[in-house]
Amino acid sequence: MSLFFRTTVRDSLSVALTVGAYGVAFGAASVAAGFSVLQTSLFSLLTFTGASQFAAVGVVASGGAAISAIGAATLLGTRNALYAIQLAPLLGVKGVRRLGAAHLTIDESTGVALSQASLGPDAMRLGFWLTGSGVFLFWNVFTVLGALGAKALGTPASWGLDAAVPAAFLGLVWPRLEDNHLRLTAAASMGFATLITPWLPAGLPIITTALVAVAMGWRPR
Amino acid sequence: MSASFSWTVLLATSALCFSIKFLGHSVPERWIANPRLQRINALIPIALLSALVVAQGLVTKSHVVIDHRLAGLIVAVVALIARAPFPVVVVAAAVTSAAVYHWR
Structure with a gap:
């Protein structure tokens, strides 16, 4: 071998x-x-x-x-x-x-x-x-x-x-979560999901949180 | 949960997830070479998994609720900081949450 x-x-x-x-x-x-x-x-x-x-x-x-x-x-x-x-x-x-x-x-x-x-x-x-x-x-x-x-x-x-x-x-x-940008993305996603939960039907807050990825990835670092 | 609902979720998820993989094996690289698309795509798992932690750990019927699950999650964070392996993290969270559920 x-x-x-x-x-x-x-x-x-x-x-x-x-x-x-x-x-x-x-x-x-x-x-x-x-x-x-x-x-x-x-x-x-x-x-x-x-x-x-x-x-x-x-x-x-x-x-x-x-x-x-x-x-x-x-x-x-x-x-x-x-x-x-x-x-x-x-x-x-x-x-x-x-x-x-x-x-x-x-x-x-x-x-x-x-x-x-x-x-x-x-x-x-x-x-x-x-x-x-x-x-x-x-x-x-x-x-x-x-x-x-x-x-x-x-x-x-x-x-x-x-x-x-x-x-x-x-x-x-x-x-x-290897660097601060990724950690910030995770923290922002958790905060965002918590905030929008009472306003949207169940399930939608999860998929809507993809917007945080769009915002955080929009510009090059 | 109705049978048609669960089968729809199962079969549609499977069909779409396979199609995405197959598409990647079949298209020329330049089709999705857009750097912005790649940056966003790399962040999608972090955003969605984070949202799922909230949805599963802090939410009951569209309300943010603090209960026994949060105790389990806090222990999971401690275990992850201590670099515990995945099964230990999950079991530690489960045991803590079950204990709080029974004794509060």
């Missing part, structure tokens, strides 16, 4: 397992929001982009309309298109394999692929496919476990599930 192969496999599998385990939190959140275990599993199989899945069930849990849930999830998914544009020339796939590559285009598969750049394009391709399919496997297994667990627990509040979901969102946003 060549050196680059071993490093790439190790990176891919450790990311796949760690990130896949978050699937428990999604499975539990989705069932707590009122989706069935089957629907929850299909979310992870078919949508397969964590933040969007959390957003869809989060908006539903807060009593939002279908269009708000779908809109928030779709907006969160737009970054995957930017990843795909970077990955397409590297992967160079057509037909069915392009469908597979598209489905596996997420934060983690892109991140591992790009982080293998010093080892060459073969390592980057391996990192993409191995991380993508590894996260897919573990994410789906852990989603089912989380869904079944939440189903068995019953009332979300008595087990703290209603706080676990916002804590999961906080845990997703926290590592992204």
Whole structure:
């Protein structure tokens, strides 16, 4: 086994397992929001982009309309298109394999692929496919476990599930806050969402907060 | 929640999220090379995830409410500052919130 192969496999599998385990939190959140275990599993199989899945069930849990849930999830998914544009020339796939590559285009598969750049394009391709399919496997297994667990627990509040979901969102946003501009964006978004909540129907405050991203990203820094 | 509502959310979200990924694999790079679009797009996850923290942690039926969930969130912030791994953050928040819910 060549050196680059071993490093790439190790990176891919450790990311796949760690990130896949978050699937428990999604499975539990989705069932707590009122989706069935089957629907929850299909979310992870078919949508397969964590933040969007959390957003869809989060908006539903807060009593939002279908269009708000779908809109928030779709907006969160737009970054995957930017990843795909970077990955397409590297992967160079057509037909069915392009469908597979598209489905596996997420934060983690892109991140591992790009982080293998010093080892060459073969390592980057391996990192993409191995991380993508590894996260897919573990994410789906852990989603089912989380869904079944939440189903068995019953009332979300008595087990703290209603706080676990916002804590999961906080845990997703926290590592992204790498500089003051990003921290200010997060703080402004929380303030804005709190202020507009009483004035808009449930679900809409979340998607409306995209305006904070527009304002903060309008001019170059 | 009605079955048609939950299936609509599930299937539309899945179809749109896949289409976005596939579109990215199929269009020339210059189509979305606009720097402003890229800057805004990079901030969208932070804005929406932050709003979701508020919507899930502080809101009940369109009202801002301070309750047991906030206790859980404060513990989550402490855990994140202490660089605790994700599962520890979530479980610590859940345990704190459940304790406050039962004992207040």
